[in-house]
Amino acid sequence: MTGRNEKVLSIRSAPKPSHGRDSRPISPTVDAGCAASAEGDLELIAMMRAGFPDVRWTLEETVTEGDTAAARFTMRGTHQGEFFGILASGKTISVQAMNFY
16 A cells, blocks of 8 residues: 555554543543643643643654644543542543644
């Protein structure tokens, strides 16, 4: 396979998130007021650190094409503080996400 077929296969084979029997969404929607900017990024990091003080991100893969870049990463942490109104549970999380720039 070459070109586009490899990209489609890569996207389709990405691991799907799993959250056991919990029917809540895997991650809450971030308020639309959180601007896509350095300040917005810092606000999001502060919010994550409040609920998950040991949060860490691991860059798994980057892909660039033209003037677009994609970064796939895994976020891990322990729920030790209130997060979106949910009290600390002591549970660990592992979430994969992808950002496009």
